[in-house]
Amino acid sequence: MDYLKDRTLFLLINFVLFIIVSGCMSLMNMNSSIILLIFLIWFIPITAYITIEFFKQKILYNELNSIIDNLDKKYLLPEVMKKPENIEGKLLYELLQQAYKDMHEHVKNYRDRENEYREYIETWVHEIKTPIASTRLIIENNHNEITRNIKDEIKKVEEYIDQVLYYSRSNNVSKDYVIKEVSLADLVRSVIKRNSRDFISKGISIDIEAVEGTVYSDTKWLEFILNQLIGNAMKYSRERNGRVTIKTIRNENNIVLTIEDNGIGIVDKDIHRVFEKGFTGENGRRYGRSTGIGLYLCKKLTEQLGLGLSLMSKVGEGTKVSVVFPLGSVNLMN
CATH class of the missing domain: 3.30.565.10 (Histidine kinase-like ATPase, C-terminal domain)
Incomplete structure (x- = not known):
């Protein structure tokens, strides 16, 4: 029904033209059988064309739906779909290819930024361990109640630093994983x-x-x-x-x-x-x-x-x- 609604204007124009032609033929006292013959010659090819196009598009969209249902990452559709044969399908295919390429570049850009940020965090974690180690050394050489309390707080700081480091690596465990x-x-x-x-x-x-x-x-x-x-x-x-x-x-x-x-x-x-x-x-x-x-x-x-x-x-x-x-x-x- 949606397919026919989409072609309502095309069918309506043909019906109006046929009514005008058949009206002129009636005024000329032409036989009704001839008018019927012209109707069949006019609308049988149109009906056949619409029917064939319907099934061609139905097969295409069913195939695309099947691919989408079986894809875990739906955005990969332009990579796996076949290029359609009709002009509308080709245009849509090219637009999807351009959109996919643009999306891929954006994803790469954000992934690079994420990697840079993660590398910075890891570098920061390693750098900050140096002053912490120096602080621990100072504490070891000056034992008293105050330095013991400072040592406890330093331990908490180290735990939070470890948490930051492991959080930054949590999406890439396989790169730092030894079984x-x-x-x-x-x-x-x-x-x-x-x-x-x-x-x-x-x-x-x-x-x-x-x-x-x-x-x-x-x-x-x-x-x-x-x-x-x-x-x-x-x-x-x-x-x-x-x-x-x-x-x-x-x-x-x-x-x-x-x-x-x-x-x-x-x-x-x-x-x-x-x-x-x-x-x-x-x-x-x-x-x-x-x-x-x-x-x-x-x-x-x-x-x-x-x-x-x-x-x-x-x-x-x-x-x-x-x-x-x-x-x-x-x-x-x-």
């Missing part, structure tokens, strides 16, 4: 040692006796993820009798590393949003300790590494975060 055998017990002990002063100063006990197992992944990225998760466990721990329990559970096809605390917990309405970028939730507004980046970054990095990440929590009882390590053929043979 090797990782002992979960050694990995957890390394992160605990890194945060030992915070555990002691806050009076938080730690239980890592049930951590065992070996996985294959990137040690550096895993250490950053665990440091973020353990840091959250400490951040929202109870002021008295705080406790963090880290353990592993080996299943048939995976190893699950869980980090559980007995802290303040998370309200039900916030649990499904904790991995959203910038989401701080009720705890973040109440205590002012959250940036909404840590868990988002952990979720993004675990997905890049092919791991699973989930969270369960109850208000007043604590929070449990689980990292799922799928076991490959090497692990299963071992």
Whole structure:
């Protein structure tokens, strides 16, 4: 119907012309059979032409719809579609090609700018580590209560700097990814040692006796993820009798590393949003300790590494975060 509506003017002009011609023939007392014959000679070719064009265009658009449905990136249509034979299709094809080329240049421009910005951030991170190292050296040579407090703040600054660095690399994990055998017990002990002063100063006990197992992944990225998760466990721990329990559970096809605390917990309405970028939730507004980046970054990095990440929590009882390590053929043979 839409196709016929598009050709209404063409058909209307032909009908008007035929009526005029047939009227003139009637005035000339010509036989009605001749008028009918002229009608058939006039409109059968028109009808055949319209019908053939309809099916040709229907086949073309069905093919394009099929291509679009099977494409993950819809903007690649001009790259994979065939050049149509009719003049309208050719014009549309050329316009799409020009639009695709222009879009490709714009995307390349923004990608280059993003890469430049990321390279600048990485350079800045490495440069700022020099004055931080110098500050640490000054602190080591001047031990007192003030320098110890400064050292604690320096540690927080270093953690935020690491967060910036890993955030800038989070879309390109494959370029900085080294797979090797990782002992979960050694990995957890390394992160605990890194945060030992915070555990002691806050009076938080730690239980890592049930951590065992070996996985294959990137040690550096895993250490950053665990440091973020353990840091959250400490951040929202109870002021008295705080406790963090880290353990592993080996299943048939995976190893699950869980980090559980007995802290303040998370309200039900916030649990499904904790991995959203910038989401701080009720705890973040109440205590002012959250940036909404840590868990988002952990979720993004675990997905890049092919791991699973989930969270369960109850208000007043604590929070449990689980990292799922799928076991490959090497692990299963071992």
